[in-house]
Amino acid sequence: MTLLLRDRLEGDLVIEVAFTGSTLDLGDRADAEVRSRALAAVSAATGAEPVVMRQVHGADVEVVEDAAAAPTCDALVTTRPGLALLARAADCVPVLLADPAAGVVAAVHSGRPGLAAGVVPATLRRMRRLGAEQVVAWVGPHVCGACYEVPEALRDEVAALVPEARSTTSWGTPALDxxxxxxxxxxxAGVATVHEVRVCTREDADWPSYRRDGDAATRFAGVVWMSPR
Structure with a gap:
């Protein structure tokens, strides 16, 4: 199955979200033919043109209007139906955002640096400048706070900016959630409706995980797209 955990909202436009799981390899290290087939599968499943960003673990947000764009950033926003925005991950958090009434959607890649830099709040600010008001969020599969071990100094650095991220592994060492x-x-940021996929990528072999598999890990994606009613 190409797309998993699909959800759908209806407003002036139909907005759909989904995750690709481990059946497709969308990683930068994937063979060009493998990656091309994966994107073609996403296009066939969504009826939209995939837009992939060059993710760099930052907080830059790009508004895209066509599928030719492949910006270097960690968040994509669009008001255009027919584009499928992808946020790829293998332990980081793929976050999908949508306002079905305003017709604004976004896909965000929030890893540790992006969390600290505030990529999610930056994306919401950009969406609101485009008219979004009642935003709904989906938080995709990611490494859990009981598995994401980090040095204590790094935990303290991130927790100083985002206190809620402070955690401890199941074996008692410093971690981030x-x-x-x-x-x-x-x-x-005022997002009241949040749907969370409660899956730890490190613990569940059905999902790619860099922490579990190292350089052999593939990448899955969170996908959001719009179409006319």
Missing amino acids: LGAGVRAQLAA
């Missing part, structure tokens, strides 16, 4: 940090940022 990226999902909790993202949820806190969404709440602080």
